[in-house]
Amino acid sequence: MENAIIITGANRGLGLEFVKVYGEKGWNVFACARSQSEELSSLVNQYENITEVKMDVASEQSVQNAIQQINGTCSAIDIVINNAGVHFDESMNKLDQVNFDIALETFNINSLGPLRVTKHVLPLLELGKKKVLINISSEAGSITNAWRDAEFDYCMSKAALNMQSKLLQNSVKPKGIKVLSIHPGWLQTDMGGSEATDSPNTAALRIIKLAEQYEGKLHEPIYFETNGNVYPW
16 A cells, blocks of 8 residues: 555645655655645646645535545545644734734634644544654744744744644554654745745655654654754743
């Protein structure tokens, strides 16, 4: 049976780079995204082993439908990468200008989105060989290293994702599943901007290496890592 992976937020940035690298490796890639992109469509046309799946992580029905579609062609998943996330311009507002509608949308996507995916994909992940679940987080979610005075919704949503990762690891350890919460670095993407220090390809290769290193190591700590640096919670 081929190795199989689910990647959310697969239509651009880091998610798209994961699709490209795993596609080149010959994995059975399920590239999940809310909307299409020319770049993702090009990869789908180039590689027979990449399947584009419509998924909006903000909607449980959409997630459930997507996983059912995947399950129709694949009986097990080895790795899940919860990469889909948002950082709205309004997140930069100071406290007196916080937009709570935007904040709730941020939480719904960044914090609850990965949990929705995990809820519905877990039976397939249990049957996989590698059993690795990766939540793409951020150093912005580290309480110990918090330095910002704004970005309330984004930072808090990533802190919640980190707690989710810890709770999930406690929950799925008996099933042999490893959960990682990873800071990918400051990336040259639409979210990170052109002044960022790392390319999506660099980050993707680093995270793939981490996934390989921690496969099956259930007693290792969950942590953030970028360029070898460990970020405390």
